[in-house]
Amino acid sequence: MAVDSKILPFEATSLEDIARVAVEARAAYASQKTKNIEWRLVQLRKLYWGITDYTPKFLDALKQDIGKPSTEALLGEISYLLSDLHLSLKKLKTWVKDDTDLDYPLTFAPLKPRIRKEPLGTVLIIGPYNYPLMLNIAPLIGAISAGCTAVIKPSESAPATAMVMKEVVEKYLDPGSFHVVNGTVPETTALLNEKWDKIFYTGNPTVARIIAKKAAETLTPVTLELGGRNPAFVSKAANLALAARRLLWGKTNNAGQVCMSHNYVCVEQEVVDDFIKFLNASYNDFFPQGPKASPDYGSIINERQFDRLKNMLDTTSGKIVMGGETDKSELFIAPTAVLVDSIDDPMMTNESFGPIWSIYPVDDVEEAIKVMNKVDPTPLSLMTFGSKSENEQGNSQPRHIGRATINDAYMHGAVSTLPFGGVGESGTGAYHGRASFDCFTHRRTVVATPNWLDKLLRVRYAPYSPAELKQYLWMNSHRPDFDRSGKQVRGLGYWLWIVLGLGGPTAKGALLRWLAVLAAGYAYFTQSHHHLTRFLS
Incomplete structure (x- = not known):
């Protein structure tokens, strides 16, 4: 695709446009279109070509902003992002699948517990000047992959890169879902006054404290990528x-x-x-x-x-x-x-x-x-x-x-697939690769209670029965695998579980479901026998 090599002068986004952009991004998320996996993949593919087509222009902008040599820009920004995009495009359909290989008590197996991956919503990404392309677009890749809409606020200290980035986002990505807002303190303040479902900030601890304090007013989660005296x-x-x-x-x-x-x-x-x-x-x-x-x-x-x-x-x-x-x-x-x-x-x-x-x-x-x-x-x-x-x-x-x-x-x-993040003063949260998807994803627990399980759940209904409670507690009890001195004691059950582990999660899951059905049948039989005995007496 032909790209105009001219870099436009830096121009701040008007405060009125900031309010409009926030409304548009929220509306785009509310439309549910970002839930579609193919829609996300299309956005990621378009972003890939946007970065590829605009590479010469980004190289000029990075040179103009921070004197970055082309080799460093290609290795540390362009190539890094393309690698991150390649991984997301390759793995996204796997990442979005429900997690079913979970640990839970045997009696809950009929509920088929699972973890569903849901997007957090509309997110704000505030980037720094030192890697003004990569440190804005890498979080965006995670947001798109997770199914979020996003607004990016690049650093005004790298104005040329910010303007080229705005051009790419507006030209290649869905216009209602993704935006770039440019400006300084007033524009950033206006953005922070909007309600977001997450704020992702890369920069210094001083500004991070301001952002975290503002986010706390609306209980907005934050990811902070900072630094330190390494x-x-x-x-x-x-x-x-x-x-x-x-x-x-x-x-x-x-x-x-x-x-x-x-x-x-x-x-x-x-x-x-x-x-x-x-x-x-x-x-x-x-x-x-x-x-x-x-x-x-x-x-x-x-x-x-x-x-x-x-x-x-x-x-x-x-x-x-x-x-x-x-x-x-x-x-x-x-x-x-x-x-x-x-x-x-x-x-x-x-x-x-x-x-x-x-x-x-x-x-x-x-x-x-x-x-x-x-x-x-x-x-x-x-x-x-x-x-x-x-x-x-x-x-x-x-x-x-x-x-x-x-x-x-x-x-x-340097490894774009591994989690990147700090601890304490150097930040909270992590991203890159799978971690970027997780960063903008809510892990929702979902269970489905079958109708036939109500007999097993009789214990929770009034009038309460001491006999049924005793039976329920017995079925859900756990015998400790350690003695009173804290020393672990490994019995037959431990070695059986190890052997089943050799067959992988499928074997364990099948055994759990089989045992749960047996337990439910046993409970149904004993409860029916209990009621019959009371009736006959």
Whole structure:
């Protein structure tokens, strides 16, 4: 499809249009058309071609907004989204099926319990500037897959990408169901004043608190994808050259404006000097003419973020051991490593969200873990380089980590099919792949009580019968598989269940239904016998 290469000037959506858009999106959902699976698949297919057709225009917009090199834009945004779409198109018909392989008491088997997947409704997606395409469209893929209608509010800090995204959504997707609203604080406030069935926000904790507070007024559920002062650990057992190379990549990619990138690196004291040497060697390898002259290195998004990062470098008591060059006129900050000796240094206490980070010497992995827990107990990412035991220890002992990568920089975020999400200050909820579908889906429990089961349910009707209650409690009782000291005791029933498990859920389900019918028949017989005995007496 022919695409006009001209990127329109940024234009805020009027407040009147925002109210209209919200009404349209709610009406589209109320029409029930999004419940149709084929309708969802058509929207996903159209979105696939929209992104494909507009790839050159998106590349220009991303370059204009954040100086993003084409390779990074293709790998980190375009290709990522196409992969996510491919998975959703392939798996959606499976995801939407009722879940029937469930755990429930034997006596409820005749009710055929199941979990039905229902869309949440009309959702609001508020995106950030660092990955202004992927971090808006990836949640949209989940919303479409789940059967929701959606309104996207991109970041005004990436205006070119926001305008191209609006063009794609309006041109390719159902016009009443999906919208893009552009603007700044007034437009965002107007959106938050509307009633949504879910709000999905990617950004910083300060704004997240405002959104969560506003959502709480109407009991609107939220997913918050935030960041944190992410730690990395390098031990003397690590391949120092490889660790330096991979961590440097993590801070040069997108000029370090990545929520998963490391804020600081704890390095065992005796290899700090060697690690710094390897860092500088990789720096020179990446940028032979320097990063400022390289077409493969991006820029800082705007002056406000530049000033924030520059202030961290100006106020640190540490020593710059790599990089350090800045140029405000070009929003340029070189990849910069600072050797610090205090966890109270500004380089440690502030989240960089840029190409700068600190190196903090430690005696061993135990000290590194203590530092991590004190600096930021709930960061989004952890990266460890060391022996197998050190990597495992580093993964398990910090209090709360969103996700982790061993022997690399945030590769846990590269797999588009795996859940992405934080914990505590780094966010709530997760998405990507199947998790995106789940994020916008309500799991509704459904049971169907057959007419013939009423004899078994006699116990719940007045007048209550002690004999029937006793019988019901006996049928629904569970014999513990543990003694009074808490030690597990495995009897015949345990091993029978294990054997049945070899036959899969079908075998277990068939046995449950068979036993339930027997139990119901037994109950019917005993109750009939009980009533007959009372009549004859």
